[in-house]
Amino acid sequence: MVAAATALTLPAMAQQNYAQDSATIKKIYDNALTSFESYENLRYLTKNIGARLSGSPQAAAAVEWSRQVMEEMSLDRVYLQEVMVPHWVRGDKEVGRIINSKLVGTADAPICALGSSVGTGDAGLSAEVVEVKSFEELEKLGKKNVKGKIVFFNRPFDNTHIETMRAYGGAVDQRGGGPVAAAKLGAVGVLVRSMTNDFQDVPHTGNTRYEEGVTKIPAAAISTNGAEQLSKLLKNDPGLKFYMRMTCQTLPDVLSYNVIGEIKGSEKPDEIIVVGGHLDSWDLGEGAHDDGTGCVQSIEVLRLMKDLGLKPKRTIRAVMFMNEENGLRGGRKYAELAKAQGEKHVAAIESDAGGFTPRGFGIDGTEAQYNKVLTWKKLLTPYGLHDIVRGGGGADIGPLKGQGSVALIGFDPDSQRYFDYHHTQIDTFEQVNRREMQLGAASMAALVYLISEHGLEGGSAKAQK
Structure with missing residues (x-):
């Protein structure tokens, strides 16, 4: 009788979870799309600081700016992670x-x-x-x-x-x-x-x-x-x-930093979900799509959690990686320290494909992890997230691969215009559409919320149907 009663309650519980998750995701999107904070953050990063090549004064200014932005959010922890980076300078035009x-x-x-x-x-x-x-x-x-x-x-x-x-x-x-x-x-x-x-x-x-x-x-x-x-x-x-x-010439390496802010998990604080972008950019243009948008979207994920009063079960960590463009030293240093400290990452999501209209996510993980994300597809498709595909990740989170059962997830916006601006002098603030970028931040926050609530294990191929 007990087994039969349990079987009868499972569909009801699943239905209740779906309704609650659906309502929370709607709140995430409503907040993201009516707040100008992430867009103004991008404006400051690109217009007041500008291009941020590793080793440059602008990269140092971006470190301090992002640290201050996250400290003002009253997160549980904000800190810097030392990393030596190359210092290449372009010289004359x-x-x-x-x-x-x-x-x-x-x-x-x-x-x-x-x-x-x-x-x-x-x-x-x-x-x-x-x-x-x-x-x-x-x-x-x-x-x-x-x-x-x-x-x-x-x-x-x-x-x-x-x-x-x-x-x-x-x-x-x-x-x-x-x-x-x-x-x-x-x-x-x-x-x-x-x-x-x-x-x-x-x-x-x-x-x-x-x-x-x-x-x-x-x-x-x-x-x-x-x-x-x-x-x-x-x-x-x-x-x-x-x-x-x-x-152009290469000068001696310079001390720089990854910038990290986190909200501690309420139930499983030792399980970490990373969301991040790279703070450095090439020295041409303003590094708006590559990767200013990824950074401000990652910070926005934390702001949305705080502003909506959500208490994630797992720790959510936003990482502004340094030196993706010409060395990947920030990503490597983060993974090195995570391994040395025995940290358990359950997922890492990277935004490094521009601030364009969201299309979905690429999942580099086990079959179970991929299928677990598929169970949420009905929750995500109303927001244009139709493409949940195998493969993905990103350069900065790539060094985490193989550390436990971490799933590496790449945020995938529409790619058609990205290489118009990629690594150029025309990658400026004006090329970023505010609403598209806000939709991206909300999409990342929605997936982070679902992973934090439900974890990534236990998925089945039947879940998509």
């Missing part, structure tokens, strides 16, 4: 120029130095150009055809991908590994087509990597319009030259 062309003579080409690149020296560098679309094509050319030249990597995005992050993933290896591959064959410099699916005159920076024992050669991004022009000219005039001047 770069000069790029097609020269010695039989068709156009001399023509300016928009370029910007890739992060971590060495400079050309004050006089600049000029050399003939050889164009390639792949590393295999470069290898086939061999030293004979590459030595003394500038290698031009011109593989575009594959625009057949609906998800533009996939297109980025299929092209970005030439930015990261191009300079080393070219230097091994005797190249004196590298140009890389900007990482965007748009046709623009704006070059997109991003980090590159050097290898011990391989000559470091200057590396620059060229705008997509510039890349198109250079490629067309090379077909008819393979002997043309390109001039580039960059005065």
Whole structure:
């Protein structure tokens, strides 16, 4: 009889939980969409502080600003986590120029130095150009055809991908590994087509990597319009030259910080849910979509919990990671200390894909964890969160993988416009739509609330149906 009674009460309990969760999520969205606090936080971060490359005075100012913002929220704890970060400086505005062309003579080409690149020296560098679309094509050319030249990597995005992050993933290896591959064959410099699916005159920076024992050669991004022009000219005039001047350099490492604020769990304080973005940005533009929005959305998750009087069962921790763009040292340091301190993370959610309209979440976790999130799909779809998919996470939370059963979750907004602005001078406050960004913060807060209330274990494939 007891078993039968229990069976009869389970559906009623589930129904009651659904109604309560639905009502709470509605309150989260109502509050987020009628509050201007996160948008004003973004305005201050981008307009008063601006670009925040690791090691810069602006990055230090952003650390202090975010610490103060979270301290004023009367959280249970706000603290800094020390991390040594690289200090690369761009120097003078770069000069790029097609020269010695039989068709156009001399023509300016928009370029910007890739992060971590060495400079050309004050006089600049000029050399003939050889164009390639792949590393295999470069290898086939061999030293004979590459030595003394500038290698031009011109593989575009594959625009057949609906998800533009996939297109980025299929092209970005030439930015990261191009300079080393070219230097091994005797190249004196590298140009890389900007990482965007748009046709623009704006070059997109991003980090590159050097290898011990391989000559470091200057590396620059060229705008997509510039890349198109250079490629067309090379077909008819393979002997043309390109001039580039960059005065960038790497200075000694600098002490910086991850900034962390948390609300202690009321029932399971040792179980931690992280929500975060990266506080640093490239030194071009204002770092609004990348990743100012992710930071203010993460802070907004805590504000919503406090303002609505919600008492999460598990600890919620907002982390402003430092140095995602050119080193990932903040993410690595956070994971290192979490492991050393024996912390138990049940989930980590990262927002680092812009402040656009929310579409859903990518889940990198066990089948049970994924299926548990699917049980909440009916609660989330009224708010446009239709895409609950396998795979996801993020660069800063990635180092947590393998520490217990933590689920790594990437917040996925609409991706179509992200690479218009990514790593550019036009990534400014004005490009962020307030309502879209607020919807993103509310979406993250809704998922954090559900994980805090119900945990991530015990999901089943039947839950979605």
